Amino acid sequence: MDLLTFLQQLINGLSLGSIYALIAIGYTLVYGILRLINFAHGDLLMVAAYVAVMGVGLFSWPWPAAFGLAVGLTGLMGVLLERGAYRPLRRAPRISLLISAIAASFLLENLALVIAGGRARPFPVPQMFTGAFVWGGLFVPRLSLLIPLVTGALLVGLFLIIYRTAVGRAMRAIASDLATVSLMGIDVNRIIAFTFLMGSLLAGAGGLLWAMKYPQVNPFMGILPGLKAFIAAVLGGIGNVTGAVLGGLLLGFLEVMIVAFFPAWAGYRDAVAFTLLIVLLLLRPTGLLGEALGEEKL
Amino acid sequence: MLEVFDLQVSYGAIKALDGVSFSVPRGRIVTLLGANGSGKTTTLRAITGLAAPGRGRIVFEGRELQGLPTHEIIRAGIALVPEGRRIFANLTVYENLLLGAYLRRDQPALARDLDQIYDTFPRLAARRTQAAGTLSGGEQQMLAVGRALMSRPRFLLLDEPSLGLAPLLVKEVFHLITRLNQQGVTILLVEQNAAAALKIAHHGYVLSTGRVVLEGAGAELSAHPQLQPAYLGDEPEAEAPPFSS
Numbered sequence: 001m002d003l004l005t006f007l008q009q010l011i012n013g014l015s016l017g018s019i020y021a022l023i024a025i026g027y028t029l030v031y032g033i034l035r036l037i038n039f040a041h042g043d044l045l046m047v048a049a050y051v052a053v054m055g056v057g058l059f060s061w062p063w064p065a066a067f068g069l070a071v072g073l074t075g076l077m078g079v080l081l082e083r084g085a086y087r088p089l090r091r092a093p094r095i096s097l098l099i100s101a102i103a104a105s106f107l108l109e110n111l112a113l114v115i116a117g118g119r120a121r122p123f124p125v126p127q128m129f130t131g132a133f134v135w136g137g138l139f140v141p142r143l144s145l146l147i148p149l150v151t152g153a154l155l156v157g158l159f160l161i162i163y164r165t166a167v168g169r170a171m172r173a174i175a176s177d178l179a180t181v182s183l184m185g186i187d188v189n190r191i192i193a194f195t196f197l198m199g200s201l202l203a204g205a206g207g208l209l210w211a212m213k214y215p216q217v218n219p220f221m222g223i224l225p226g227l228k229a230f231i232a233a234v235l236g237g238i239g240n241v242t243g244a245v246l247g248g249l250l251l252g253f254l255e256v257m258i259v260a261f262f263p264a265w266a267g268y269r270d271a272v273a274f275t276l277l278i279v280l281l282l283l284r285p286t287g288l289l290g291e292a293l294g295e296e297k298l
Numbered sequence: 299m300l301e302v303f304d305l306q307v308s309y310g311a312i313k314a315l316d317g318v319s320f321s322v323p324r325g326r327i328v329t330l331l332g333a334n335g336s337g338k339t340t341t342l343r344a345i346t347g348l349a350a351p352g353r354g355r356i357v358f359e360g361r362e363l364q365g366l367p368t369h370e371i372i373r374a375g376i377a378l379v380p381e382g383r384r385i386f387a388n389l390t391v392y393e394n395l396l397l398g399a400y401l402r403r404d405q406p407a408l409a410r411d412l413d414q415i416y417d418t419f420p421r422l423a424a425r426r427t428q429a430a431g432t433l434s435g436g437e438q439q440m441l442a443v444g445r446a447l448m449s450r451p452r453f454l455l456l457d458e459p460s461l462g463l464a465p466l467l468v469k470e471v472f473h474l475i476t477r478l479n480q481q482g483v484t485i486l487l488v489e490q491n492a493a494a495a496l497k498i499a500h501h502g503y504v505l506s507t508g509r510v511v512l513e514g515a516g517a518e519l520s521a522h523p524q525l526q527p528a529y530l531g532d533e534p535e536a537e538a539p540p541f542s543s
Binding site for chain 2: 166169170172173175176177179180181182183184185186187188
């Protein structure tokens with residue numbers, strides 16, 4: 001393999017990994033404060049994609065309006081999930097929360113099935129994101145440049161919020177001790193809702209990017225990227241935001257490189273990627289940046 | 299300022315508080331004494347909404363607190379230095395103090411208060427960018443006190459602030475409590491160290507198995523012949539469950 005091909009794959013890996021990273025953050029944020037695996041998180045990608053499809057296709061809105069609305073509604077959907085499916089169970093055993101999360105996931109998928117039907121629809125990729133640059137032998141789709149750029153900008157914003165604002169401090173404090181945060185006069189429920197909003201907005205953005213990369217929309221489209229992003233979050237050390245980004249990028253590179261280096265295995269890319277992950281987690285059970293979980297965190 | 303009537307709190311089948319009544323007048327230091335499991339911590343948890351009373355009333359400046367969520371009780375001007383310090387281990391010392399001041403919007407005064415806390419506890423100043431979890435037990439206790447003060451409470455609840463501190467530091471903490479009180483902060487102090495607490499308190503109550511068994515003015519109470527037996531009485535009783543969400 002020559003340098004050019006490698007560079008090509010690097011760009012592909014970066015763009016795939018960026019999307020995983022965006023989605024993985026939602027898992028890790030929620031896990032960090034509630035110790036809950038929000039299994040409905042992946043379906044938020046599908047919600048964003050459908051809202052955009054309807055906005056552009058049904059109401060013929062300009063794409064920026066439809067995309068903006070899609071991301072915003074996905075954020076609200078995340079808050080609604082917390083309100084309806086998780087908050088009432090805050091004091092219930094963790095297994096009940098988990099079951100509620102799986103139920104919420106089925107609910108979203110089947111709602112989409114009822115509303116939009118089971119047939120896959122094409123995603124209206126805006127003209128300006130199609131096409132590619134060709135430099136010498138290097139073929140770079142515009143989207144492959146756009147995805148890491150959008151992701152980078154969103155991550156900068158997120159990190160500023162988490163590490164530079166009072167709300168971000170409260171989010172991190174809840175991860176360490178929820179009851180004591182309320183002793184600071186902080187309405188814990190609002191901070192938790194805000195955390196879901198952040199994670200879901202990112203999932204909304206991730207969903208649109210995913211739908212532009214693989215422009216087919218169906219009610220179950222969120223499952224696989226959701227699962228992979230969850231794995232990415234675990235790989236990076238669940239609960240750790242930087243870890244989620246690293247895990248997402250690593251997983252993206254891994255998948256792309258497997259196909260590039262061993263084209264014969266292309267059909268098994270998911271199997272190979274997941275096998276490598278299992279090995280990595282066997283060697284490092286807490287993930288790349290995860291701290292050992294104390295008993296109270298389990 | 300605070301009046302508690304017939305407060306009853308149960309953890310499951312166990313009565314932690316069984317009809318406790320007391321009052322904390324404005325501008326005073328009142329101390330709650332008692333053996334382990336006598337209900338002191340539960341009383342503070344009930345006042346701050348962390349434990350739900352089954353019966354009774356908690357009235358703060360004419361407003362009933364029972365049933366309100368914790369953050370609203372705190373917003374009324376109350377702060378708690380909780381049992382076991384409960385600092386945010388993954389945040390820096392500075393961030394812990396800022397969280398204490400979460401509700402405040404008066405930037406200049408807030409910065410002055412921060413400086414004052416660093417003056418009072420120079421060890422915290424030296425470690426301001428360090429993760430709070432890396433502090434020693436004594437330093438964490440100072441941080442817990444400093445964090446509570448950052449909200450500028452009018453009513454400060456302290457749960458065993460001297461626990462785990464070196465004797466010299468204990469003296470300093472009690473001195474600080476007196477000074478805060480002179481600045482107008484009303485104080486409810488829970489202590490194992492009865493002698494030290496009664497020295498600075500205007501009034502004291504002794505709890506035993508969830509009831510008030512003795513009360514009196516600070517000096518009066520420390521001379522009371524029954525204080526030692528009542529206080530040291532080691533009845534096997536219900537421990538409050540660990541402070542958890």
